[in-house]
Amino acid sequence: MKNLKPIGVFDSGYGGLTVLRELVEELPEYDFLYLGDNARAPYGPRSFETVYEYTLQCVQHLFDMGCELVVLACNTASAKALRTIQQNDLPRLAPNRRVLGVIRPTTEVIGQYSKSRHVGVLGTSGTVNSGSYLVEIEKFFPDLTVHQEACPMWVPLIENDEMDTAGADYFIQRHIQRLLEAEPKIDAIILGCTHYPLIEAKIRSYLPENIKVVSQGALVAVGLNDYLQRHPEMAARCTKTGQRLFYTTEQPSNFDAAASRFFGGPIRAQHLSL
Numbered sequence: 105m106k107n108l109k110p111i112g113v114f115d116s117g118y119g120g121l122t123v124l125r126e127l128v129e130e131l132p133e134y135d136f137l138y139l140g141d142n143a144r145a146p147y148g149p150r151s152f153e154t155v156y157e158y159t160l161q162c163v164q165h166l167f168d169m170g171c172e173l174v175v176l177a178c179n180t181a182s183a184k185a186l187r188t189i190q191q192n193d194l195p196r197l198a199p200n201r202r203v204l205g206v207i208r209p210t211t212e213v214i215g216q217y218s219k220s221r222h223v224g225v226l227g228t229s230g231t232v233n234s235g236s237y238l239v240e241i242e243k244f245f246p247d248l249t250v251h252q253e254a255c256p257m258w259v260p261l262i263e264n265d266e267m268d269t270a271g272a273d274y275f276i277q278r279h280i281q282r283l284l285e286a287e288p289k290i291d292a293i294i295l296g297c298t299h300y301p302l303i304e305a306k307i308r309s310y311l312p313e314n315i316k317v318v319s320q321g322a323l324v325a326v327g328l329n330d331y332l333q334r335h336p337e338m339a340a341r342c343t344k345t346g347q348r349l350f351y352t353t354e355q356p357s358n359f360d361a362a363a364s365r366f367f368g369g370p371i372r373a374q375h376l377s378l
Contacts, residue, residue, distance in 0.1 A: 107343070108170055108343050109135070109170045109172050109342055110134070110135035110342070110347065111131075111135065111173050111174075111175065111342055112163075112166035112169070112171030112173065112174035113136055113138045113174075113175050114139050114141075114174060114176055114177060114178065115138075115140055115177045115178040116140070116142075116144065116147035116158070116178050117140055117141070117142050117145035117259075118263060118299070118365075118366045119259070119262075119297060119298030119299035120140065120178055120298050121138065121140075121177075121363055121366035121367040121371075122367075123175070123177035123298050123320065123321045124177065125367050126324065127175070127324070129325065130326065130329050131328065134342055134344050134346075135346065135347045135348075136348050136349070137166065137349045137350075137351070138349070139165065139166055139353075139376065140350075140352045140353070140354070140359065140363070140373075141158060141162055141352075141378070142352050143378075144158055146180075146259055147180040147181060147230060148180050148228035149229060149256075150230065155184040155185050155230070156184060156188055156189075159176065159178075159181040159185035160185065160189055162378070163203055164197070167197075167198055167201060171201075172341045173202050173338055173341075174201070174203045176204065176205045177298055178298060179207060179228065179296050179297050179298065179320075180228055181205075183236035184234055186205040189203050202338060204327075204328070204331065207236050207237065207296075208327075209320070209323045210296075210318065210323050211237060211240035211241045211244055212327070213323060214241060214318060215244065215245035217291075217316045218248065221247055222248070222249050222287050223241070223248055223249075223251070223290060223291075223293065223294065224250075224292070224294070225253070225293070225294045225296045226255055226279065226283065226293060226300065227253075227294075227296030227297050228255070228259060228296075229254040231254075231296050232252045232254040233254070237250060237252065237296060238252070249287070253282055253286075254279075255275070255297075258275065258276070258279075259297065259299050262299045262300075262302050263299070263362065265362070272306070273306065276303060276307060277310045280311060281310075290315065291314060291315055291316065292315065293307075293315060293316070293317055293318065294318045295307070296320075298321070299366075301319050304317060304319060350363065350372065350373035351373060351375070351376040353375070353376055356373040356374060359371075
């Protein structure tokens with residue numbers, strides 16, 4: 105890795121691999137390094153201070169491994185840590201490096217999906233409680249009314265490969281019903297967690313056909329491509345040999361099988377001690 109300068113992709117667990125999959129498809133020539141902090145997941149229920157501490161630690165490790173640009177492919181980290189890292193830590197620690205999140209690329213375009221001007225957000229408790237989607241959507245589409253629903257059971261069901269069980273169906277239907285009962289005018293829903301693409305088909309099956317489902321991965325990938333085109337100096341600093349590297353704070357044997365489901369292909373990860 106001595107001469108490799110990959111784009112870093114970070115998540116507290118596996119969900120960021122759904123974003124990485126889209127990044128690789130959009131930017132196949134670039135090198136990517138994925139870090140999953142699985143040993144300390146989930147981040148969702150943790151405090152702002154803890155999520156910030158853990159996220160900054162992982163970002164610093166990605167910088168140490170040669171990453172000039174890091175994508176926080178985690179809604180909780182993007183909601184609870186990104187702004188502080190960008191405003192307070194980067195100017196002090198690495199002024200020429202950049203850290204991006206997954207919330208802004210979605211909120212920049214969500215208004216294009218809604219005619220009723222009522223949109224929903226499905227996410228973890230941490231993401232919903234942070235209010236980040238409310239703040240960001242207000243910046244770009246102040247005419248939109250946003251309705252949120254926390255789905256605390258969805259990530260554990262997905263990570264434990266219980267997606268095709270009756271229990272998963274119960275919790276998916278329950279939270280969708282709550283969201284639509286709170287506001288029947290919703291005509292677009294953001295999947296505000298990078299795990300949720302794995303249950304997108306089930307989510308759609310419980311929604312009326314007129315409601316659009318907006319998944320983040322493709323939007324983040326298009327947004328990153330646009331960012332690199334607008335910042336050629338950063339694009340030039342990222343190496344382009346098409347390599348994919350995977351690291352986890354958990355034991356790789358526990359990580360690889362589950363991670364392969366999220367990424368859509370075989371993965372062999374290395375262990376990283378924090």
